[in-house]
Amino acid sequence: MEKRNAKRTREIVVPGDILADASDYRAGDNTYELDGKIRANVMGIKNYRDDVVGVIPMGGFYMPVTGDTVIGIINDVGPSNWMLDINAPYPAPLHVSEVPWKVEFGDTSRFLTVGDVVLLKVLMVDESKKIQVTMKDSGLRKIEGGQLVEISHTKISRVIGKSGTMIQMLKNMTDCRIFVGQNGRIWIDGDAENVEVAAEAIRIIEAETRSANLSDRVKAFIGKKLPQADDYAEEDE
Amino acid sequence: MSGHTDMVLVNEEGIRIDGRKVDEKRNIKIEAGVLKNASGSCYLEIGKNKVLCAVYGPRECRPRHLQNPTKAIIQCKYNMQAYSVTDRKRPGTDRRSVEISKLISEALEAVVQTELYPRASIDIYIEILQANAGTRCAGLTAASVALADAGIPMRDLVPAIACGKADGNVLLDLNKEEDNYGQADVPIAIVPSTDEIVLLQMDGNMTREELDHGLDMAFKAAHEVYDVQRAALKKRYSDISKKEGDSVE
Amino acid sequence: MNLLSDGRREDGRQLDEVRKIQVETGVIESAEGSARVKLGETEVMAGIKIIPGTPYPDAPGDGVLTTGAELIPLAHESFEPGPPSEDAIELARVVDRGIRESGMVDVKKLCITEGEEIWMVFIDIYALNYDGNLFDACNLAAVCALKSAIVPWKQYGKGEEDLPMPVTCTPISVTECKIGNDLIVDPNFNEEAISTARLTVTTDDIGNFRAMQKGGKGSITRGDLSLCLDRAVEIGKQIRKIIG
Numbered sequence: 001m002e003k004r005n006a007k008r009t010r011e012i013v014v015p016g017d018i019l020a021d022a023s024d025y026r027a028g029d030n031t032y033e034l035d036g037k038i039r040a041n042v043m044g045i046k047n048y049r050d051d052v053v054g055v056i057p058m059g060g061f062y063m064p065v066t067g068d069t070v071i072g073i074i075n076d077v078g079p080s081n082w083m084l085d086i087n088a089p090y091p092a093p094l095h096v097s098e099v100p101w102k103v104e105f106g107d108t109s110r111f112l113t114v115g116d117v118v119l120l121k122v123l124m125v126d127e128s129k130k131i132q133v134t135m136k137d138s139g140l141r142k143i144e145g146g147q148l149v150e151i152s153h154t155k156i157s158r159v160i161g162k163s164g165t166m167i168q169m170l171k172n173m174t175d176c177r178i179f180v181g182q183n184g185r186i187w188i189d190g191d192a193e194n195v196e197v198a199a200e201a202i203r204i205i206e207a208e209t210r211s212a213n214l215s216d217r218v219k220a221f222i223g224k225k226l227p228q229a230d231d232y233a234e235e236d237e
Numbered sequence: 238m239s240g241h242t243d244m245v246l247v248n249e250e251g252i253r254i255d256g257r258k259v260d261e262k263r264n265i266k267i268e269a270g271v272l273k274n275a276s277g278s279c280y281l282e283i284g285k286n287k288v289l290c291a292v293y294g295p296r297e298c299r300p301r302h303l304q305n306p307t308k309a310i311i312q313c314k315y316n317m318q319a320y321s322v323t324d325r326k327r328p329g330t331d332r333r334s335v336e337i338s339k340l341i342s343e344a345l346e347a348v349v350q351t352e353l354y355p356r357a358s359i360d361i362y363i364e365i366l367q368a369n370a371g372t373r374c375a376g377l378t379a380a381s382v383a384l385a386d387a388g389i390p391m392r393d394l395v396p397a398i399a400c401g402k403a404d405g406n407v408l409l410d411l412n413k414e415e416d417n418y419g420q421a422d423v424p425i426a427i428v429p430s431t432d433e434i435v436l437l438q439m440d441g442n443m444t445r446e447e448l449d450h451g452l453d454m455a456f457k458a459a460h461e462v463y464d465v466q467r468a469a470l471k472k473r474y475s476d477i478s479k480k481e482g483d484s485v486e
Numbered sequence: 487m488n489l490l491s492d493g494r495r496e497d498g499r500q501l502d503e504v505r506k507i508q509v510e511t512g513v514i515e516s517a518e519g520s521a522r523v524k525l526g527e528t529e530v531m532a533g534i535k536i537i538p539g540t541p542y543p544d545a546p547g548d549g550v551l552t553t554g555a556e557l558i559p560l561a562h563e564s565f566e567p568g569p570p571s572e573d574a575i576e577l578a579r580v581v582d583r584g585i586r587e588s589g590m591v592d593v594k595k596l597c598i599t600e601g602e603e604i605w606m607v608f609i610d611i612y613a614l615n616y617d618g619n620l621f622d623a624c625n626l627a628a629v630c631a632l633k634s635a636i637v638p639w640k641q642y643g644k645g646e647e648d649l650p651m652p653v654t655c656t657p658i659s660v661t662e663c664k665i666g667n668d669l670i671v672d673p674n675f676n677e678e679a680i681s682t683a684r685l686t687v688t689t690d691d692i693g694n695f696r697a698m699q700k701g702g703k704g705s706i707t708r709g710d711l712s713l714c715l716d717r718a719v720e721i722g723k724q725i726r727k728i729i730g
Contacts, residue, residue: 012470012471012474012475014385014394014466014467014470014471015348015385015390015391015392015393015394016391016392016393016394016428016429016430016467017467030390032392034392034430034431039392039393039430041350041390041391041392042385042388042389042390042391043385043386043388043470043474044388057388058388058474059276059277059386059387059388060276060387060388060389060390061276061294061295061388063353089294089295089296089297089354089357090297090356090357091297127355128306128307128355128356129354129355129356129357332570332575332578332579333579335572335575335576336572336575336576336579338572339572339575339576340576340700340701343701343702343703346703347703347704347705423698428705431705431707432707432708433705433706433707434700434705434706434707434708434710434711435700435705436700437685437698437699437700437706437711438697438698438699438700439695439696439697439698439699440583440586440587440696440697440698441587441696442587442588442690442694442695442696443694443695444694444695445693445695445715445719448695448715452708452711456708
């Protein structure tokens with residue numbers, strides 16, 4: 001069937017490119033319809049899912065979505081909130097009521113100060129893209145030590161892998177704690193040498209997102225660098 | 238348009254001083270993703286014009302009072318570098334560059350989905366490294382490639398080209414001599430998917446027939462420029478893939 | 487806001503109907519030429535100052551024209567004091583282009599001594615009351631002021647007598663705005679506020695095109711352009727009759 005064949009092609013499209021007839025497909029993400037044709041509105045990879053055609057962007061900014069876990073860096077401190085850079089077009093305020101400590105008015109900088117790195121959750125994004133983030137959830141905290149790796153937010157899903165297989169393999173083989181932010185920032189903590197290997201493995205995933213047997217390659221890479229790494233059986237994607 | 242010369246700009250065979258036919262545009266070369274710091278970038282040459290464009294953002298709009306609560310604003314700065322022309326151009330903004338920056342911003346607003354980024358600013362910097370007539374078209378053509386390279390949602394690219402008139406001939410894509418000593422210059426930019434006009438200026442002297450003929454040539458040529466824009470963006474992506482291939486092992 | 491229904495505009499005009507034009511020249515005695523123009527409720531003043539100056543090296547026998555436009559706070563609550571905004575700069579450049587490119591002023595006749603001294607003509611336009619379409623109001627004011635101007639040859643001891651400005655033609659700009667799918671001529675403030683694109687077309691006495699400028703964040707089609715060009719020629723003729 002033609003539609004099945006089409007699935008395998010990885011066609012690069014640019015804004016304005018015709019993707020399909022609107023009579024054959026429905027317009028998916030990053031597309032628009034004009035005169036019976038579905039067209040791309042962003043540069044990326046043409047992507048079919050059932051009868052929907054969309055575009056997976058190849059770049060652009062991270063746009064926060066409610067519920068996303070992200071890694072933020074504090075760039076301003078106010079008397080009752082902190083301003084964080086979360087790699088989005090907008091700064092994200094963290095209010096004192098959204099941290100796990102009791103903070104007196106004006107006492108904010110005793111808890112978090114400019115340059116601190118924080119694990120966060122996106123609490124809300126309103127219509128005008130005003131963002132609120134929170135630290136009140138399990139696992140959310142200020143990061144100390146470890147290494148921060150920054151990659152394109154569009155590659156995060158590959159680092160996680162199908163049902164989390166890739167990230168699980170990374171954690172197991174390197175024996176590192178890894179926190180993946182949807183905004184493209186990844187925090188790795190553990191034995192210094194292992195952290196290096198994990199960071200390098202993530203760079204490989206970022207650079208080779210389009211390779212077919214990516215998890216095999218990553219596994220081989222870590223295995224070579226860290227021969228002591230537990231042999232780990234993972235199902236290929 | 239106001240200069241005078243004894244130079245023959247178009248000879249009896251209809252050949253121009255740089256060897257082109259009347260309906261021939263200059264060679265055009267576009268490369269996307271040429272600057273590391275920018276969100277998106279583009280280098281473009283058309284004839285002797287050399288243009289560099291960078292896009293930053295969408296990012297928080299400064300100064301604050303320019304923010305629009307419902308959409309992003311596009312702020313373009315077109316600048317001719319000091320050494321880009323025969324006589325040194327005094328650095329800084331002049332009235333011409335203010336006008337061109339405004340027109341390019343407006344032309345791009347027609348395609349960019351600014352409503353996705355309320356309160357934000359998309360900043361476009363166009364630097365003319367070398368000028369030889371047609372820099373606003375070159376700058377706009379480069380800017381739309383840089384916007385796409387930045388991953389900014391937009392409904393189409395915007396190719397731009399000029400038509401005009403010299404020695405009584407309607408010409409495509411005027412060079413410096415034709416612009417200085419010719420009778421008309423008409424820069425135009427379109428949205429290829431709909432053939433809408435998003436930038437249009439004219440100065441000089443043209444009849445309706447000449448203008449219509451010139452616009453026919455310009456529309457056709459703009460679609461050719463569009464093909465070069467698309468190819469440049471696709472090449473950028475396949476280059477990345479190739480690099481991925483090299484880095485294996 | 488629905489300003490257009492059944493081909494009628496909020497003020498009852500047809501789509502291609504220009505507001506009432508009133509021109510008064512010679513209103514400023516300290517200027518070598520002047521005109522106060524009303525286009526409906528839009529009102530502007532143009533004044534011409536002419537002084538001897540040095541020619542540009544690449545045009546040693548040509549007089550020099552300079553056009554400026556100021557959107558002063560007196561004219562509208564949205565205008566702010568300070569250096570010219572980008573709107574004012576665009577306005578001045580579009581008016582300038584119409585006058586310059588049409589060859590309205592015969593700059594060869596503004597030469598005092600070739601290579602040494604020429605007349606410098608400054609056209610300064612101020613908005614007095616803004617109700618849309620400053621482009622055409624300023625074009626009219628500049629053109630009428632120039633036509634009424636006297637070159638002060640005698641006053642500066644450069645000739646036997648003062649002479650009228652050497653004028654060859656009357657460039658007229660016609661501005662249209664796009665609202666929905668309609669194009670309306672001579673938009674007022676409310677119409678400009680909801681329009682998506684603007685096109686100014688300047689013609690000369692024989693209906694040739696001398697300058698164009700598209701503005702605004704929307705687009706126009708080739709068909710829109712064609713209609714604007716037709717109307718610019720037609721309405722240009724009408725306006726030339728009115729201003730004489």
